[in-house]
Amino acid sequence: MLAMVMAVGITSISAGCTDGGDKEFVVATNTPFSPFEYVDGNMYYGVDIEIAKMYAEANNLKLVIKDMDFDAIIENVNNGYSDIAMAGLTYSEKRAQSVNFTNTYFDASQVLVVPASDTTFDSCTTAEEVEAILGALTSSTKIGVQNGTTGQLYVEGNEDWEFDGFAVECKGYDSAALAARDMLNGGVSYVVVDKAPAKAIADGLNKTTTQVKVIDIELTSEQYAFAVGKDNSALLTSFNAFLAEIKSNGKFQEIIDKYFSNIGTKDGVAVVA
């Protein structure tokens, strides 16, 4: 019996690999969080994925991508099962107590996604006006978020993040895409999600008919960073140097242009080799 279990262990996962050195560079992520990480057929794509691939190639490491529940990512990195979390993670002081954040690489914010027919927020121009409307809602209104994300903290309220929260009922989903799906089915009135994925979700859902719209008002101001384990300062130093390098030589901007302006060819990583 034990032999059988061991055999499973050995043959188990060769997924999400690219060739390189013998040493592995294990990345913990959570799809779908387009355009930072998503799966298209048998390929992982996204800003985070391409940065990971570039780092692995530069350091002659074998890239292994582990796609898991968002809530499990920090725990996975802390236990050393993965080297780094690359999942559009928002930097916060509270989170920095349990992991080592790299330098930030992207300015992000939360926005509202509403059904195309909804006109509640059409006259709003500032975050204060949107929050005034949200603040007036009662617990009979439901807002959808992805579990464990800043959006959830923003709607429910959180002292560490200085979010007051709202009186509405906050419904958590596996992904913001599922929350948006449920919004179309009438399960929730609005969805709060990061701006870039909000646009990707709207693009996906509006392919044939316009079903949702993104209220383009930034409700929060946050920054994404990657996270390594508390005791892994070697990788932290190396990765920060790498980030500074690709930012100065334009490679980072190239990746951003691919996913935000559709310039250039996207470079993915096979899910199953």
Add this chain to the structure above:
Amino acid sequence: MLAWDVFYEQLVTKEGYKNVLVGLRNTVIIAVLGLIIGILIGTAIAIVRVMPKYKRLPRVLDKICTVYVAFFRGTPIVVQLLIGYYVLLPLTGINLSALSVCVIIFGMNSGAYVSEIMRSGILSVDPGQLDAGRALGLSYPTAMLKIVVPQAVKNIIPTIGNEFISLIKETSIVSFVSTVDLYVAFKKLASVDYLYTIPYLAMALVYIILVLIITLFIRLIERRLRVSDKRS
């Protein structure tokens, strides 16, 4: 229809089926090995629990088994998986893949349920069978393993089939430990266009086919074991 085209493109043209096959393989590995471990653990526990308790050792073993069953039936399997992978495994320092941990946890969890199934099977065998074995000079373990358990197993095959089927369907929580099963793999197919309808229906179809195959397989075993019943 757009949804069909997208699904076909994701599954075939862009080779998403590779991931589905890995998911299918993992689901089957977890369920089959999990059930085998479960039957071994479950049988051991069931024998301990029906043993006469005149001596100290059986009493101590019985207490241990009671605690084991209470823990594995009393907590959700996702909690057991999280504790096993993120709390206990780092403590042991052993290098096990996430899939192996899933197999072990699903096996241990199943063991708790199978122990009760097996116990009811053993109790359904006429006590005279054990007495006769003992009277013929067989030791208690021999009489139990050679006479009572084989008859018990025949009685519980349909219920073990139930356990197998629920194992197949419960594996979706493995995404918490970064493993792919059938559910996780199908969910990925909607990662780009958020068109969930067809991936979900296709997933349901694959599960039904899987369960029908298992049902057929169990019926065959059952029929084979009942052959001796028809002798007159």
